[in-house]
Amino acid sequence: MNRYKTQIIKTVWLVRHGQSLANVTPVFQAADSPLTEDGIAQVRKFAARIAEIPFDVLISSPYERAKKTAEIISEATGKHIEYSSLFVERMKTSFIEGKPHNDEQARKIFLDGEKSLFTPGLRVNDGENYDDIISRADSALKFLENRSEENILVVTHGIFLRMLLARALFPANLNGAILKDFITATRTANTGLSCLQAQEFPDGKRLWQLLTYNDFAHLQNCITFD
Numbered sequence: 001m002n003r004y005k006t007q008i009i010k011t012v013w014l015v016r017h018g019q020s021l022a023n024v025t026p027v028f029q030a031a032d033s034p035l036t037e038d039g040i041a042q043v044r045k046f047a048a049r050i051a052e053i054p055f056d057v058l059i060s061s062p063y064e065r066a067k068k069t070a071e072i073i074s075e076a077t078g079k080h081i082e083y084s085s086l087f088v089e090r091m092k093t094s095f096i097e098g099k100p101h102n103d104e105q106a107r108k109i110f111l112d113g114e115k116s117l118f119t120p121g122l123r124v125n126d127g128e129n130y131d132d133i134i135s136r137a138d139s140a141l142k143f144l145e146n147r148s149e150e151n152i153l154v155v156t157h158g159i160f161l162r163m164l165l166a167r168a169l170f171p172a173n174l175n176g177a178i179l180k181d182f183i184t185a186t187r188t189a190n191t192g193l194s195c196l197q198a199q200e201f202p203d204g205k206r207l208w209q210l211l212t213y214n215d216f217a218h219l220q221n222c223i224t225f226d
Contacts, residue, residue: 009206010198012144013055013153014161018043019190020065028110030097031063031088039190042219043069046191047076049218055079056149061087061156069191070155079153086140089157090117093127118176118183130176133160137167141208145198158188168196168208189216 018039022029035043050073058079060070066088070081093113099106109124116122116129123129128136141164144152156164166174166182188194192214200206 006199006201008197009150009200010145010147011151012196012198013050013053013151014164014194014196015046015050015069015153015155016158016161016188016190016192017061017063017065017069017155018046023190026101028092028096028099028101028106029089034064035068039065040068040072042191043072044076045218045220046193047073050153050193051076055151055153057082057147057152059084059087059152059154061085061089063088063157066155066157073153073155084140084143086136086143087154087156087160090133090159090163091126091128093125095125118180120176130179133163134167134174136160137164140164141168159183161188161194162186165194165196165210165213169210171208186214188214189219191219192216 018035019042020029020033020039021036022033023039024036055077058070058074058077059082060066062083062085067081067083073079074081093109096103096106096109096113101107113124113127116124116127117133118130120130137160144154162183163179165186166179170178170182193212193216194210194214195212197209197211198206199209
């Protein structure tokens, strides 16, 4: 018996929404930021591609930009959309949403909020902090593990997608410093596709493994990372 042979338990495709208006406008993005025309074109390219990949269920963040992305995918694949708030973007302090980047007060709160994202116990107003985001990532991974479907497509957001991957890949030793390094070192294109697999080893241990990260070959010349 090959003690290294694994059994695939779950395959999860993760895609970031298409380009949103706030991705190309110097404001702190709010939940209701819609897709741009370029964003819609990106998603149509992605939808044509993902239609060739078999998946059992389509799950989406309910934020407007993710919702529209999921609707276009649904039209191309015939898959019904399930919405889950587990996959929304990292929730910034509500005060700064929609405010311009050059607003000094909003900028200071944003920077303080970024620090809280990598510092356990630190909280800035009503924004999600390190403890919140780790807890939500854990809940999201457990939610995906417990689904009956073997192949799942999730429409989510750039920061939370990377948070989810960091938690999946470093389940035992993730801390604020590692998370900060991971987020700083990685980028996610609009409609960039990543793939996680839950695999079980002969000793019964289960691990998430990253098979694909940020594949945007379908975009050709219309790539955006913002």
